[in-house]
Amino acid sequence: MKFKSELEQAIIATVQQEVVPALGCTEPVSLALAAAVARQYLGALPDRIEAKVSPNLMKNGMGVTVPGTGTVGLTMAAAIGAIGGDPNGGLEVLKQITAEQVALAKQMINDHKIEVSISDTEHILYSEATLFNADQQVKVRIAAHHTNVIYIEKNGELLFSKPCVVESENAENVFANLNAKDIYDFSLNVELEKIRFIQQAAILNSALSQEGLNQDYGLHIGRTLQKQIGKGLISDDLLNRIVIETTAASDARMGGANLPAMSNSGSGNQGITATMPVVVVARHVAAGEEQLIRALFLSHLMAIYIHSKLPKLSALCAVTTAAMGSCAGVAWLLTGKFEAISMAISSMIGDISGIICDGAANSCAMKVSTSVSSSYKSILMALDDTQVTGNEGIVEHQIDRSINNLCAIASRSMQYTDRQVIEIMVSKPKSL
Known part of the structure; x- marks a missing residue:
C-alpha cells in the first residue's frame, strides 16, 4: 500500500499522541x-x-x-x-x-x-x-x-x-481503511527521521526496568525471577530476560516508583509491554539503530491499531493486546517476515484471549509476565512454521479477522464481566 502524505502524517501524529511519558x-x-x-x-x-x-x-x-x-x-x-x-x-x-x-x-x-x-x-x-x-x-x-x-x-x-469526543475516535478514523499488513509496511518504509522519537520509549522504560531490578517494588516479580537465576532454579535465557526486564518495569511502575513510563494508549503497562521485549531482543541479536527504531515503532503502532478497536477501558486486560504489538516487533527482528508476525499474533489470540482486567494493581505485573511469555512462545512456534489455526476457537485464517473477533468479545460480551468485576471490587471488605 502506498501511503499518502496526509495519512502518513496522521499515523505518525497518532503514535505521538498515544505514546507519551506518564508518571504513575x-x-x-x-x-x-x-x-x-x-x-x-x-x-x-x-x-x-x-x-x-x-x-x-x-x-x-x-x-x-x-x-x-x-x-x-x-x-x-x-x-x-x-x-x-x-x-x-x-x-x-x-x-x-x-x-x-x-x-x-x-x-x-x-x-x-x-x-x-x-x-x-x-x-x-x-x-x-x-x-x-x-x-x-x-x-x-x-x-x-x-x-x-x-x-x-x-x-x-x-x-x-467543550464537547467531549468519543473515546478512540481519532485512532479509529486513522485506522479505518488499514489492516495489520499496512501497519507492517508503514513501519518498515516510513522515513527513519520521522519516527526516531520512538527511541525515547526504550530510554524511559529501560530506566524503569532497572529501577524495578534494584529495589523491591510491588510484588517485585522481575527481581524475584532474577534471584532465581543465581540459585539455578531458572536459566538466564532470552525468554527469561524478556520476562524479567519487562516485568521489573511494571513492578516499579505499579509499586510507585518516581520515574515516568512511556505509555501506549493511555497505559504505562501497555507502553512497557510494547517496548521492553523489543529492547531485550534487539540487544540479543545486536540490532542496529535503524532496526531497533523500526521494531519499536512497529510494536507501538500495532498495539495502538489493535487497541483502537477496544473501549478506552474495558474488562479485557489490554496488556495482552500490547504484547501482540511487541510480538510484531520481535518477530520482525528475528525473521523479517510479516507471515511470522501473523502466525504469532494468531497463536496469542488462541492462547491468552479473555484475561480480565480487575483493576490497576501490583498484580498487573503478573499479567505482563504472562503476556510477554505468550508472545515469545508464539514467535518460537512461528519459527517452526506452527500456529493456532483458523479451525480453532475465535482464531480465523486471516489475522485481522482474528483481531476483530477478540476485540468484539471485549467490546460487547465482556461489558457484563466488567460490571461484575467492579461490583466485586467495591463490595469487598477492607483488609484487616
Whole structure:
C-alpha cells in the first residue's frame, strides 16, 4: 500500500499522541490532574475535596500506589494532586511533589477531608474533582482521555466547557481503511527521521526496568525471577530476560516508583509491554539503530491499531493486546517476515484471549509476565512454521479477522464481566 502524505502524517501524529511519558498509573493520575487544575483556579489549598469517577476509573484506581507517596488509592491521588500537582504537567502532573506535600495529603486523608465516589456517567473514562475553601469552590471534569479537561466551574460560574469526543475516535478514523499488513509496511518504509522519537520509549522504560531490578517494588516479580537465576532454579535465557526486564518495569511502575513510563494508549503497562521485549531482543541479536527504531515503532503502532478497536477501558486486560504489538516487533527482528508476525499474533489470540482486567494493581505485573511469555512462545512456534489455526476457537485464517473477533468479545460480551468485576471490587471488605 502506498501511503499518502496526509495519512502518513496522521499515523505518525497518532503514535505521538498515544505514546507519551506518564508518571504513575494513568487512571489515578487523571484524577490528580483534575484536582491540580481545580486548585489552580481555587487559588488556595482546599479545606476538603469531593471526587467522582467512572466505574472503570474506580476499578483502576483502587489498588495502585500513587507515585512518590507510598500510598494506595484515589483519595491520595485527589489529595496530592490538589496540594502538589502541576496543572500543566499532563500525565506527569505529580513529577515535582515533595515530602512535605505528601505529609499534608496524608493528613487530609486522616482527617476525612476527601470523599471519592462513583459517578453515574456515560463516559468509560471520567474523573471529577470539586475543591472547597471557605465559601469558594471549583469543579473540574476530565473525560474520554486521561488529560482531556472538558469542564471548569467556579462558585457556580462556568469558566470553560467543550464537547467531549468519543473515546478512540481519532485512532479509529486513522485506522479505518488499514489492516495489520499496512501497519507492517508503514513501519518498515516510513522515513527513519520521522519516527526516531520512538527511541525515547526504550530510554524511559529501560530506566524503569532497572529501577524495578534494584529495589523491591510491588510484588517485585522481575527481581524475584532474577534471584532465581543465581540459585539455578531458572536459566538466564532470552525468554527469561524478556520476562524479567519487562516485568521489573511494571513492578516499579505499579509499586510507585518516581520515574515516568512511556505509555501506549493511555497505559504505562501497555507502553512497557510494547517496548521492553523489543529492547531485550534487539540487544540479543545486536540490532542496529535503524532496526531497533523500526521494531519499536512497529510494536507501538500495532498495539495502538489493535487497541483502537477496544473501549478506552474495558474488562479485557489490554496488556495482552500490547504484547501482540511487541510480538510484531520481535518477530520482525528475528525473521523479517510479516507471515511470522501473523502466525504469532494468531497463536496469542488462541492462547491468552479473555484475561480480565480487575483493576490497576501490583498484580498487573503478573499479567505482563504472562503476556510477554505468550508472545515469545508464539514467535518460537512461528519459527517452526506452527500456529493456532483458523479451525480453532475465535482464531480465523486471516489475522485481522482474528483481531476483530477478540476485540468484539471485549467490546460487547465482556461489558457484563466488567460490571461484575467492579461490583466485586467495591463490595469487598477492607483488609484487616
